[in-house]
Amino acid sequence: MVNNSGLVNLGGRQVLAAEILGGRQVGIRIDDETLSFFDLSSRDLLRVRPNPLTGDQVRRLRGLRPAGPPPRPRVEPVSVQRRISAVGTIMVCRQSISLGRPYAGQTVTVHVSDTTISVELDGQIRVIRRTTDVPVRNVKANQPHGASHVV
Secondary structure, eight states, X not given: OOXXXXXXXXXXXXXXXXXXXXXXXXXEEEOSSEEEEEETTTOEXXXXXXXXXXXXXHHTXXXXXXXXXXXXXXXXXXXXXXXXXXXXXXXXXXXXXEOOGGGTTOEEEEEEOSSEEEEEETTEEEEXXXXXXXXXXXXXXXXXXXXXXXX
């Protein structure tokens, strides 16, 4: 189980899986150089991290089973939501995308793949070339800023 900070306890050590996986139950494939975190039901690869454990530490782990086939990365894009800022931009994977001031305050659906970012806006899809390799961290859009209700 990944804790809310994105950490997994493995052999008495706290190993970073990913913050976005917080609260999720994952499988871990331990190879000589890497730890592969995957979804238990679909075997979709979620994250790959360097393996901080030595061979002796791995052999002392309880509950080990023989590894099955290696997990595969998802082929479909990740869908996220973003709220367009007052100046008409959104931020996805640390990449700023300008959509125009007339759309300020609207929430859009964004599809992030390895090479492109697609934005659904006004019934059309805008495709932007991806310039970063930063993974998606936030899936939901932020709530609009405003005064709280006064009773």
